Amino acid sequence: MKNIIAERMDKVPESFIREILKVTDAAHVISFAGGLPSPDTFPVREIAKACETVLATDGQKALQYASTEGYFPLRQYISGRYMEKHGLKIKPEDILITTGSQQALDLAGKVLINPKDKVLIEGPGYLGAIQALSVFSPVFKTVLMKDDGVDLEGFKKICSKNAIKLFYGVPNFQNPSGITYSGSVRNNLALLLEKYGVQFIEDDPYGELRFIGEALSPVKSYYKNGILLGSFSKVVAPGLRLGWITAPQNIMKSLVIAKQAADLHTNSLSQRILYRYLMDNNEDKHIQDIIKVYKYQCDVMIKAIEEYFPDSIRHTSPEGGMFLWVTLPKKLNSRDLFNNAIKQNVAFVPGAPFYANGGGENTMRLNFSNSSPDKIKEGIARLGKVIKKMLK
Amino acid sequence: MKNIIAERMDKVPESFIREILKVTDAAHVISFAGGLPSPDTFPVREIAKACETVLATDGQKALQYASTEGYFPLRQYISGRYMEKHGLKIKPEDILITTGSQQALDLAGKVLINPKDKVLIEGPGYLGAIQALSVFSPVFKTVLMKDDGVDLEGFKKICSKNAIKLFYGVPNFQNPSGITYSGSVRNNLALLLEKYGVQFIEDDPYGELRFIGEALSPVKSYYKNGILLGSFSKVVAPGLRLGWITAPQNIMKSLVIAKQAADLHTNSLSQRILYRYLMDNNEDKHIQDIIKVYKYQCDVMIKAIEEYFPDSIRHTSPEGGMFLWVTLPKKLNSRDLFNNAIKQNVAFVPGAPFYANGGGENTMRLNFSNSSPDKIKEGIARLGKVIKKMLK
Numbered sequence A, B: 001m002k003n004i005i006a007e008r009m010d011k012v013p014e015s016f017i018r019e020i021l022k023v024t025d026a027a028h029v030i031s032f033a034g035g036l037p038s039p040d041t042f043p044v045r046e047i048a049k050a051c052e053t054v055l056a057t058d059g060q061k062a063l064q065y066a067s068t069e070g071y072f073p074l075r076q077y078i079s080g081r082y083m084e085k086h087g088l089k090i091k092p093e094d095i096l097i098t099t100g101s102q103q104a105l106d107l108a109g110k111v112l113i114n115p116k117d118k119v120l121i122e123g124p125g126y127l128g129a130i131q132a133l134s135v136f137s138p139v140f141k142t143v144l145m146k147d148d149g150v151d152l153e154g155f156k157k158i159c160s161k162n163a164i165k166l167f168y169g170v171p172n173f174q175n176p177s178g179i180t181y182s183g184s185v186r187n188n189l190a191l192l193l194e195k196y197g198v199q200f201i202e203d204d205p206y207g208e209l210r211f212i213g214e215a216l217s218p219v220k221s222y223y224k225n226g227i228l229l230g231s232f233s234k235v236v237a238p239g240l241r242l243g244w245i246t247a248p249q250n251i252m253k254s255l256v257i258a259k260q261a262a263d264l265h266t267n268s269l270s271q272r273i274l275y276r277y278l279m280d281n282n283e284d285k286h287i288q289d290i291i292k293v294y295k296y297q298c299d300v301m302i303k304a305i306e307e308y309f310p311d312s313i314r315h316t317s318p319e320g321g322m323f324l325w326v327t328l329p330k331k332l333n334s335r336d337l338f339n340n341a342i343k344q345n346v347a348f349v350p351g352a353p354f355y356a357n358g359g360g361e362n363t364m365r366l367n368f369s370n371s372s373p374d375k376i377k378e379g380i381a382r383l384g385k386v387i388k389k390m391l392k
Helices: A007-011 A016-024 A044-063 A072-086 A100-112 A127-134 A152-161 A183-196 A249-263 A268-280 A283-308 A334-343 A373-391 B007-011 B016-024 B044-063 B072-086 B100-112 B127-134 B152-161 B183-196 B249-263 B268-280 B283-308 B334-343 B373-391
Strands: A095-099 A118-123 A139-146 A164-169 A199-203 A227-231 A242-246 A323-327 A363-367 B095-099 B118-123 B139-146 B164-169 B199-203 B227-231 B242-246 B323-327 B363-367
Touching: A007 B100, A007 B249, A044 A268, A044 B044, A072 A095, A072 A268, A095 A100, A095 A249, A100 A127, A100 A164, A100 A199, A100 A227, A100 A242, A100 A249, A100 B007, A100 B249, A118 A127, A118 A152, A127 A139, A127 B249, A139 A152, A152 A164, A152 A183, A183 A199, A242 A268, A249 B007, A249 B100, A249 B127, A268 B268, A283 A323, A283 A373, A334 A363, A334 A373, B044 B268, B072 B095, B072 B268, B095 B100, B095 B249, B100 B127, B100 B164, B100 B199, B100 B227, B100 B242, B100 B249, B118 B127, B118 B152, B127 B139, B139 B152, B152 B164, B152 B183, B183 B199, B242 B268, B283 B323, B283 B373, B334 B363, B334 B373
Parallel strands: A118 A139, A118 A164, A164 A199, A199 A227, B118 B139, B118 B164, B164 B199, B199 B227
Antiparallel strands: A095 A242, A227 A242, A323 A363, B095 B242, B227 B242, B323 B363
């Protein structure tokens, strides 16, 4: 019974964050480690109302098996919003509703990755994607992030030396770095994707949470063959587990088969509740409320960093989303910092696990969406003290 | 872009049922093709009440990210029910909540099957399992079903000639045949699994829907290393997408990692609603209500078959569940029958796709859970006419 586990599981990393959260979940710990949206922003009462309406009017249908592709009116809504926000034409038929956008990663990996296919990912990159895609045994390559998005020179170099099958990236307020691809990076990335025949999985869970500047179009606007993921987890609530994937038809056909094999279809009660909620409320207004909270908390964190951290430390200044990224002096290892910080009851995620091919030992991710301004000030002050002590 | 789809998808069958349902979904068709529970049995009002309570008392938690393993009280409930119904000791920690039991198949396949591993499946066997497991590129072998369960002689023969890694089966009111493994078959199967070192995925979505005779213990009672799946889809409602998998610890560890990679965690709102429903209502009483309906519909179908079908046709007499199985004279192909029957606006699923290695061209599956007694009588009468005409 020893070798009963399939080989593909050998290289799947156990989520380091998951392990960390076990240590940092205690009430007395100020945690910047998790990636949770603020529960105070959840529209609990409105969801309750939507739930009541759905079950009173369409109860039997909401509780029955449903179509693999997802609830059609919800797919129409998503399609309409792409048009409204970005002038982007994506038919409802080209949208598959998934069990959170994490499942979209699983399905895309299943449908696209042969063992040993080369998959390019940002450094630092989203851990959940590294985990989901690694199940299908790719060889990861890493392209570093610059202040205005993925390093295009690096991208070109890697693609000219390697047969890269697909690139996974998060152009808006990236997890973990908070970095946003500029318009020019998007445009030029699209040209490079085309040139090298690389498929792009564009993950956009945070795009609507922009608190500074103008919204930029998805890379999908420039590169029609791309795969684009979305999620309601950060703009409504993650417990509903509702995300989506949009892809060219040849890929969509396989995605639907993979989805059916994976779980038949996404929770139909949740889909109808969400749709009812979206019909009876103003999503834009709700998102503005979330943005107000996150922008303030982000400002507080940046001010605290500038006050309490030594000047030698760099940080990103996100235009939206939930995270910022800190680069420590080279000699400081963020795992050591974590071990010292947790003794002061403050937590974060060390940066190394976000690099699929190693590196980043002096970096760390800080979440600002799920701590109150007071906690943020206090936590950053404590962290600053620990850092200064270690640098002495 | 032509070869962009990964090879593993080549052998995943598109669900034939799915294709059939497109033809048979029209209101004027009497369909025995689907596998839907009767929506009239869904506890819509009670679910609405549970929903209201959950959102009023625990709204933020129900809408937040939650643990990969599932809602602990729900896992305790399942554990308690195994003990109560079968004296079977399964710790809550050994139960992982999944997005329907279909997802349990995806996770088990992911974690256990290396490409070319030999997987044994019943003939006829559950299509959803053939589909889910085929994603991981096994070689299927088929062991035929007899009236009292899987053919143990056949099982022995196959296992002595092949290194079978795992066996998938549905011991209670099997989908598609309606057959139940006898106590002696369970016992002896456990011995053979042990002897040949075969892992068993025991799928039990219908076990509680027994309308004749005494409940039999799962094979897991005899074979502790087995994997046992369960589901709330047939006893509460499928739209909640809630199932579970229980497995030995070494396998569970990998299942949890695979689950996290697949969709982070199962819908937390659904889990809490279901748990509230189970606490505030009597599950046993509700199941008795379902059984009454299904038993009656099954009786009506069997009587109609005996009245309207030629004597040369054999059928199973299920002790529970949702399906029965019809074997036509050898010369009659059930696909041809389907084509003729649909012209009379009556539908079923031809049996061949349920055989992973071919065969069963003269068999068919009939669902009795989702048609009213009148429709059942009328539909079987029409089918009988078509069959008699074809046999002339």
